[in-house]
Amino acid sequence: MAGHSKFKNIMHRKGAQDKKRSNLFSKLSREITVAAKMGAPDPDMNPRLRLAVNNAKAQSMPKDNIQRAIDKASGGDEDNYEEVRYEGYGPGGVALIVEALTDNRNRTATAVRTAFSKNGGNLGTEGSVAHGFERKGLIEYPASVGDEEKVLEAAIEAGADDVESDEGGHTIWTExxxxxxxxxxxxxxxxxxxxxxxxWKPNITVEMEEGPAGTLLKLVDALDDDDDVQTVWGNYEISDEVMEKLEA
Known part of the structure; x- marks a missing residue:
């Protein structure tokens, strides 16, 4: 079950970007509202809502904001959000999956297509890159929770499929x-x-060189900046050495 995670580089950078975005709370609120509308407004009775609330808490979202997002669903909010997935290729042939919650598909599609075209990418059709990924459950813990052996033992007992640990933390995969x-x-x-x-866990990752990596990160940032985009997944790997050069 144990192994070094090529995926950690992607996820940790994504986490860092999330914390920098001024619109993070609005995206978390949107997910909470949608989850509450799709099931019971009680997190204990609604698994998706519980995940949304826990993720909001992990980002230090105030309890009042969380409750307002839940109340918005039960209050007959006029906004009707739907889940949309976009797929395409970025610089260096990297495969990207973009997940969005939108009340206007045309607006979101135009914004996503523009982000791809302006940053060395090409938006494809649904299914064009998803075959290179597996749909999995992802659970992340900080390194401070314990060593690899402790986390591995807990994951086995819990019924997880795989654990990847490094100095940045622990990634646990499930069905x-x-x-x-x-x-x-x-x-x-x-x-x-x-x-x-x-x-979306990539079956194979692509090691990025400095030039294409810089353009790719601009594309990911452009997508992240869109209010409708919730998450961007990719099959790329950027080494610490390349990241240091790009951030210098």
Missing amino acids: MEALHEVAGALEKTLGEAENVKLA
Whole structure:
């Protein structure tokens, strides 16, 4: 089950970008409202809402904001958000999956297509890159929760599929259908996770050189900056050395 995570580089950078975005709370609120509309407004009775609330708490979103987002769903909010997925290729042939929650598909499609075209990418059709990914459950813990052996033992007991640990933390993978159950079991032994969500895990990653990597990160940032875009997944890997050069 254990192994070094090529995916950590992607996810940790994504987490850092999330914290910098001024519109992070609005995106978290949108996910909470949609989750509450799709099921019960009680997180204990609604697994998707519970995940949304936990992720909001992990980003230090105030309790009042969380409750307002839940109340918005039960208050007959006139905004009707739908889930949309876009797929395409970025610089260097990197495959990207963009997940969005939108009340206007035309607006979102135009914005996503523009971001791709202006930053060395090409937006494809649905299914054009998803075949290179697996739909999995993703649970993340900081390194401070314990060593690899402790986390591995807890993950095995909880029924997880795979654990990847490094100095940045622990990534635990589950089958999509088992995410809520495994996350609940891990919470009892390791405490509340930093991140719990459904993810697109690449089957093979692409090592990026400095030039294409810089353009790719501009594309990812442009997508992240769109209010409708919730998450951007990719099959790229950028080494620490390249990241240091890009951030210099």
